[in-house]
Amino acid sequence: xxxxxxxxxxxxxxxxxxxxxxxxxxxxxxxxxxxxxxxxxxxxxxxxxxxxxxxxxxxxxxxxxxxxxxxxxxxxxxxxxxxxxxxxxxxxxxxxxxxxxxxxxxxxxxxxxxxxxxxxxxxxxxxxxxxxxxxxxxxxxxxxxxxxxxxxxxxxxxxxxxxxxxxxxxxxxxxxxxxxxxxxxxxxxxxxxxxxxxxxxxxxxxxxxxxxxxxxxxxxxxxxxxxxxxxxxxxxxxxxxxxxxxxxxxxxxxxxxxxxxxxxxxxxxxxxxxxxxxxxxxxxxxxxxxxxxxxxxxxxxxxxxxxxxxxxxxxxxxxxxxxxxxxxxxxxxxxxxxxxxxxxxxxxxxxxxxxxxxxxxxxxxxxxxxxxxxxxxxxxxxxxxxxxxxxxxxxxxxxxxxxxxxxxxxxxxxxxxxxxxxxxxxxxxxxxxxxxxxxxxxxxxxxxxxxxxxxxxxxxxxxxxxxxxxxxxxxxxxxxxxxxxxxxxxxxxxxxxxxxxxxxxxxxxxxxxxxxxxxxxxxxxxxxxxxxxxxxxxxxxxxxxxxxxxxxxxxxxxxxxxxxxxxx
Ligand SMILES: Cc1cc2nc3c(=O)[nH]c(=O)nc-3n(C[C@H](O)[C@H](O)[C@H](O)COP(=O)(O)OP(=O)(O)OC[C@H]3O[C@@H](n4cnc5c(N)ncnc54)[C@H](O)[C@@H]3O)c2cc1C
Numbered sequence: 432x433x434x435x436x437x438x439x440x441x442x443x444x445x446x447x448x449x450x451x452x453x454x455x456x457x458x459x460x461x462x463x464x465x466x467x468x469x470x471x472x473x474x475x476x477x478x479x480x481x482x483x484x485x486x487x488x489x490x491x492x493x494x495x496x497x498x499x500x501x502x503x504x505x506x507x508x509x510x511x512x513x514x515x516x517x518x519x520x521x522x523x524x525x526x527x528x529x530x531x532x533x534x535x536x537x538x539x540x541x542x543x544x545x546x547x548x549x550x551x552x553x554x555x556x557x558x559x560x561x562x563x564x565x566x567x568x569x570x571x572x573x574x575x576x577x578x579x580x581x582x583x584x585x586x587x588x589x590x591x592x593x594x595x596x597x598x599x600x601x602x603x604x605x606x607x608x609x610x611x612x613x614x615x616x617x618x619x620x621x622x623x624x625x626x627x628x629x630x631x632x633x634x635x636x637x638x639x640x641x642x643x644x645x646x647x648x649x650x651x652x653x654x655x656x657x658x659x660x661x662x663x664x665x666x667x668x669x670x671x672x673x674x675x676x677x678x679x680x681x682x683x684x685x686x687x688x689x690x691x692x693x694x695x696x697x698x699x700x701x702x703x704x705x706x707x708x709x710x711x712x713x714x715x716x717x718x719x720x721x722x723x724x725x726x727x728x729x730x731x732x733x734x735x736x737x738x739x740x741x742x743x744x745x746x747x748x749x750x751x752x753x754x755x756x757x758x759x760x761x762x763x764x765x766x767x768x769x770x771x772x773x774x775x776x777x778x779x780x781x782x783x784x785x786x787x788x789x790x791x792x793x794x795x796x797x798x799x800x801x802x803x804x805x806x807x808x809x810x811x812x813x814x815x816x817x818x819x820x821x822x823x824x825x826x827x828x829x830x831x832x833x834x835x836x837x838x839x840x841x842x843x844x845x846x847x848x849x850x851x852x853x854x855x856x857x858x859x860x861x862x863x864x865x866x867x868x869x870x871x872x873x874x875x876x877x878x879x880x881x882x883x884x885x886x887x888x889x890x891x892x893x894x895x896x897x898x899x900x901x902x903x904x905x906x907x908x909x910x911x912x913x914x915x916x917x918x919x920x921x922x923x924x925x926x927x928x929x930x931x932x933x934x935x936x937x938x939x940x941x942x943x944x945x946x947x948x949x950x951x952x953x954x955x956x957x958x959x960x961x962x963x964x965x966x967x968x969x970x971x972x973x974x975x976x977x978x979x980x981x982x983x984x985x986x987x988x989x990x991x992x993x994x995x996x997x998x999x
Contacts, residue, residue: 432628432935437635447473450671452642455485457822458677460834463627466634467851477641479941481620484679487788492517492525492611492828497729499566506806508573510828514611515579521858523897524619527580528612530719534560534604560604580609597714597772617945622859645689647815654817673841676821680751680789691812695823697794702756702787703742704764711775724767756785783953785994807833818844860897903929918958931970939985
């Protein structure tokens, strides 16, 4: 993924089969699929990979059990199947997630479901145990026979409180069912993009490269799309045969820049907080709690690393720009945690990170945000003679299926055929995944033997990078040990340099937000940032003034968009 090589290739030949605008999960998924089919494809983003809505998700690869009450059976069926594929294709980054639904009523909601299908009810109200039981049975039935995750279980109050003594004692039942956890959505995006550029010389990607305008050639009616290379300060002119607008919540502004304005999106903002609260983390085990808050909204608390993620909100907004978690949302999240675990206080001081993004939902007349469809669609317009396929909505979980549909449409416009399916294709470090615990231990011992690292370090690297762990360690000079960071000993200098050099990181914030979970877990202290910045400066050849500017930039991003959390 060498930027200079990509720019040279485009200068030599500016014609691409497909220009994909937007490197969120839907754009990257489409880019990978098109690359595999042999199409000359350029992916561009105004920021880094996965820096828009795709980095604001609740980290769930899920069927969306909640959508059953909106009657979205097609979406739920597609999503549970895609969830299972993700767990199989990217096992290092997508894990089965035991999810607990605490219930406080038995009957409520039973009559609401049909009313919601008929669009006669505009306020959410508490779902009772019976309606949840029916939903979970249906959910299990959708993937019967696949056995990727276990079936659901119901427990009464007594057993639930024995198992979860800190839960609100007024509960009536708990259900346990399984979905998937996206351990690091950002790394998943990066590894998918690397798979694409690694599989074909015709697949090219540029981050920090916004589309800023278009010229239509009067004679040929061809579109010449203008892209600003923010790293080099030049303007690139590209001649695509098909354009894929994967701008997520920015789709309408991208179409505006392409000279054909649209009004597809009616986004809603969703935020989360990450808290460092060992008592709460312990009380939750390795589970997610997915439940209905007092106002009828479905909310979640997710055990993630040694932290707890709490979210989310669903607030209609006009603009995708500058989305951030507000004081009001923080109060709401603290309140919902207190409702479920009343004896374990959550305070503002425990918040180590906040994140927020805008769902690219279709413009809709729904009476509340929860009722807007989460299903995806492809809208087609033209710029001159060039078809523009806009990817409206779509969940993280269903990206592969959505990308497949877009790719097929684009290939049809190009007169090309599909060569490969992505259905069973491993993602990044999910390739050659050991099938049994014994095979896993063998793979980890092979790392120990080859690179002379301790066994627990091999385990940690394999857990994080899967089969790419060997590539990370290849950056360590033979015979010399890994040099662990003084400020963050779970990372090594060679590992950081590898992420900076080989995984397309352009800025320090790319490293701490999207090549690793350092900032997300509240580990980006001032001394960690200094040490990482020094390593990046060497890896990227930054001058001392550029190095200082990177520190200022990253600190400002953490302060302005992620709750200002740089802990001493
Ligand atoms: C709070 C929240 C929670 C969610 N939770 C889940 C969940 O748990 N599970 C799930 O399956 N889904 C979830 N989703 C939905 C999912 O995250 C989104 O549907 C998905 O990420 C959308 O991806 P995208 O690629 O379409 O958009 P984005 O990720 O926003 O990508 C669009 C990209 O376009 C780029 N762009 C914009 N303008 C330009 C331009 N002019 N030039 C170049 N690039 C440009 C942006 O920088 C951006 O990177 C959640 C969403 C939110 C907001």
